[in-house]
């Protein structure tokens with residue numbers, strides 16, 4: 196999995212499976228792939244908002260998102276992958292205390308046991324690319340302290356895809372990033388992964404879906420997704 200991600204991403208992206216492998220080198224983006232088990236399953240509503248499992252007064256189970264919307268189990272879907280939290284920038288200091296640059300870190304959580312993990316990983320890496328791009332464009336990485344402005348996203352289930360156009364996180368920048376990762380995938384793995392592998396179908400579906408999402412639905416910009424409300428993550 197690490198090798199797969201490495202071959203699709205720039206050299207300055209350090210794909211790691213363990214915290215201890217993070218590089219303290221200026222300009223490097225450490226991406227921790229955090230593999231989650233079935234016991235730590237996360238659910239999302241159709242907008243990709245994370246849902247919490249709750250118990251009612253009469254013992255019934257239900258799910259609740261952070262806006263207080265209530266769902267039954269058949270109304271929520273397990274999440275396959277998500278960028279957890281935000282991109283963190285850390286100032287590197289030399290022994291003399293001079294600034295020597297920044298190193299960035301981001302965590303991608305994956306539940307790889309559900310379906311093929313490769314397309315999920317490509318999808319999440321596209322989010323990472325957008326975070327990275329935004330950080331440079333907005334210069335937010337120059338701010339002191341943790342990178343607060345762009346909160347993470349809890350998203351990506353197999354069946355909720357049809358609702359994804361409403362999610363502004365999958366807007367034009369995300370699509371651009373996804374397309375360039377897909378091109379890279381074809382260059383890197385075009386000969387390696389057999390043509391009849393279901394991976395290519397899944398990737399094609401992913402691209403077609405988000406290309407389709409390009410048209411319209413701008414007005415749907417999810418009211419839940421305003422930056423102010425995004426601060427209220429619980430993890």
Ligand SMILES: [Zn+2]
Pocket residue numbers: 318322348350351364365
């Ligand atoms: Zn996504």
